[in-house]
Amino acid sequence: MAPSPFAIPTHLEEISSVSTTHYHLLRRSIVNSTQEATLGVIVAYVVIIALLWNLPYVRWSLWPFKMLVIAFHEFSHAAAACCTGGRVESISLDPKEGGVTHMRGGISAITLPAGYLGSSLIGALLIFCGFDIVASKVASIALGVCFLLTLWWARKDWLTIVTVLLSVALLVACWFIKHAEPLRFFVLFIGVMSALYSVWDIVRPSSLSRSTLALIYQLFVY
Numbered sequence: 001m002a003p004s005p006f007a008i009p010t011h012l013e014e015i016s017s018v019s020t021t022h023y024h025l026l027r028r029s030i031v032n033s034t035q036e037a038t039l040g041v042i043v044a045y046v047v048i049i050a051l052l053w054n055l056p057y058v059r060w061s062l063w064p065f066k067m068l069v070i071a072f073h074e075f076s077h078a079a080a081a082c083c084t085g086g087r088v089e090s091i092s093l094d095p096k097e098g099g100v101t102h103m104r105g106g107i108s109a110i111t112l113p114a115g116y117l118g119s120s121l122i123g124a125l126l127i128f129c130g131f132d133i134v135a136s137k138v139a140s141i142a143l144g145v146c147f148l149l150t151l152w153w154a155r156k157d158w159l160t161i162v163t164v165l166l167s168v169a170l171l172v173a174c175w176f177i178k179h180a181e182p183l184r185f186f187v188l189f190i191g192v193m194s195a196l197y198s199v200w201d202i203v204r205p206s207s208l209s210r211s212t213l214a215l216i217y218q219l220f221v222y
Contacts (some may be wrong), residue, residue: 038131041185045192053200062193067163069119069194070099075150076118081106091150092157101153116198122146123195130188133180139187140171 052062070093078088078101086106093099103111129139147164174183 035131038188041188042127042130042192045189046196049193049196050200064163064166065190065193067093067159068167068190069197071150071160071163071167072119072122072146072194073115073197074099074101075146076114076116076122077101077111078103078149078153079118080111080114084110086111088153090157091153091160093160093163116201119194119197123191123193123197126187126191127195128191130184130191133184136184136187137175137180140175140183143187143190144168144171 049062052058071091074091074093078091080086081088081101081103084105084107087104089102089104091099091101101115126139126143129135147168151161151164170186171183174180174186177183
């Protein structure tokens, strides 16, 4: 009996079956359930932070974390100053959600935008580390070093000292809760907030903020 011209050869069916199986295995290996859950948490963090950042009366719930992110911002200014030959005199945080880094020398074209760029980069790295507990532990150690440096530069500012010490205490506590599982979500939360800080700070209605105006003035006047 002659084969039907519309029949699919057996070997082609086997190849198709193998390809489909390989596709599903590849898809499963690229994104696992933990990563999918982490991505969902990140999206939820973005929505929650965006709402709390702008809603009156409840925005104060983010105040301690805003101070922490602003500390990243000022640390980035200070680090850029040190890397370009400048000298950091002090760092201080303002209760009105601001901060200032007093420094001498350095390259203004690098030190001035370093605040927003640095906080975004730190946030991106924290988000990356937040997908894994071990990476989150490494990130928490790096955060601790940044905090200690910030504490050294801000040794005369009580608000910065309290914010840094509470943040370090929270990091240490997360290490000992459920095998450091909360540490991963804390690192993710701070990462999301820090990565998007520049966006939320620049586009908020009260901007241009004092730091943004200072950046524009020093870039185009000096």
